[in-house]
Amino acid sequence: MAAAQRTYLDYNATSPLRPEVAAVMVRALQLPGNASSVHAEGRAARAEIEDARQKVARFVGAKAKNVIFTSGGTEAANMVLSPSLRRLGQPDATLLFVGATEHPCVLNGHRFPADVVETVPVDGQGIVDLAWLKARLEQASEERVLVSILLANNETGALQPVAEVARLVHAHGGLVHTDAVQAAGKVPVDMATLGVDVLTLSAHKIGGPKGIGAVVLASDQIEIADRLIRGGGQEKGYRAGTENIAAIAGFGAAAEAALAGLDEEAARLRGLRDEAEAHLRRVVPDAVVIGSEAERLPNTFAFAIPGLKAETALIAFDLEGIALSSGSACSSGKVRRSHVLDAMGVEPTLAEGAMRVSLGWKTTKEDVIRFAETCEKVVGILYKRKASAA
Template sequence: MATSQRTYLDHNATSPLRPEVAEVVLHAHQLPGNASSVHAEGRAARTEIEAARVAVAGLVGSRAKNVIFTSGGTEAANLVLTPSFRQLGQRGATRLLVGATEHPCVLNGHRFPADKVGIIPVDDQGILDLAWIEAHLGAVGGERVLVSVQLANNETGVVQPVSEIAKLVHGHGGLVHTDAVQAAGRVPVDLPGLGVDALTLSAHKFGGPKGAGALVLASDQYEIGERLIRGGGQEKNVRAGTENVAAIAGFGAAAGLALKGLEQEAERLRGLRDEAQAHVRRIAPDALVVGAGAERLPNTLAFAIPGLKAETALIAFDLAGVALSSGSACSSGKVKRSHVLDAMGVEPALAEGVLRVSLGWSTTKEDVIRFAEACEKVAATLYKRKASAA
């Protein structure tokens, strides 16, 4: 197989910038005005931001006035996961519950005291334990609880029953945030339907530019008393600083493209994902497919071939022209055992070999074929080594 042609299968880390979005970003970069200025140049920049706000709101079934732009999903999660997040006229939460498989921006980025944080366990498929949540909510007395759960996991693609969790939490007077970074643009995401109080997004997961994200609130009847970035009155006094007009404009363009034909694209990706999975099981019948018994994002396949280490496998795939991941890209350059897999109870020896294939708008059937060819060579090398050792 020629290695001059690269196959990129790491969309959960970053999805390549769509050409149409690149054009929008370039145009916005050339606008001279500050979006807070009242002159024509400033108004032109403001127009780009507000158009993007409408498009991003549309992607998740919300209203533009409830969208707050940030530098990405991490900042958006850090912003909302605070005891000062509350409905107007009500008290904030004094306790936080987070899923054991959450992204590090939630596990490490919240602003609650350590002794006020509970970790929600998951089963062997990565699904949160609703009975544990209900029992914990009933045991905290008069405290108000904020619960943060991913809509879909970045490493495994496993989808959580967020709407059920939201009903449960609201029944106990709590608040709910969902990290929709991996789900948005890949499956339909409807904020009112989910019933959450807030969700967070990141543009570069579905073909938008890096450096743009959003916190989307259920209504304008919420406030965050302790802001992360203080200064001017940008973003409704919630997030100060001159807006990144080009990245925000690109975010809006990507959101519009992702929403258009979303269900058809999800089916296309599911077909390609299932084809890649079938290749893995043909090549290595004893391979583990992580979360195979749960609902997963249509673009995500996490698998492990017994005896194969992720670190060496990633190098082998890369040399064969195929870009994969061993899990989250947020520890770039580091291959370490995943807290997600640990929480799911995956055997440590297998967990150290889990690879993630994540597809996106640019993925083709030919990409899946090249992945299968590379996988076959990697597995053949492993089996030869096992045979010689025996």
């Protein structure tokens, strides 16, 4: 019996592995050497790492020497969001400002005392309040401030004005981190254009392997004095431990693939996303697309259907072969009301029904059509069930 057809629309949680990435990883897995060894086998392993470092650096317009590999985006955020992230010769940061819609790895993963952390509010579209930030920076003129604002929200796709944030923060002598995990590979990401001091990345959002990410520093004048994982001198002492050569090589291959034809792929995904939204509005006229007035990632939209809870709807979609999600995938499989939507002021009963469609490199027009057909079917069944239970 043939397996049931599945339609995967959850790329913001993780992307399927690209075949060219898998091929690179298989080759790297067969290398016998440790990258810290000086013999030929060790040098071959080291070459894989440095080649990948160059590719990841090109991916975000950075220098290879400023790329530090980690186990993923969460570790990367934990590493950099420390009071000891600073310019050489300067004292530690004393305040941390984080956006209200940040990923949990930022909200829960920083290394600052709770009483020196403040939240930058957002508007109804999920965009940070620059006027609030400017005023608060002026009040904190005697403090060393680190500001963390993500580049693109994982739930709604909203793109933040990170370059403007960086200008404001630098004018007051502070530092800026951006979590670029969701944005990289979907929109152009260039460190010089953004003006940030450090950004963080993850491979599995762009068709690379899970369990590998990176910290990218703007220059060698930025340091993290308090290292998160201590031991040997790997990754220039920033991240101890024998390197995961296969995953690093896979990250490099994924970065190279995602960068090639980026504009064309973004246009393709935007067309599919807009078509999916149009189908949704046609088959469910009262559906609400959340944050639709903001500039968004080309592959993402969040929606809610009044009267339907996400937990019930996601199970119904899954039974019909459609993989969607609700909120962040980093909540132990639980469906709960999103802190992102709460920060945006979305009405609680609507927020409880929010779901996310996110497209990627394997998504086709047929996938979008199947989503629309399934949406009509699922909503009809759930509305009928709800009416009969009333």
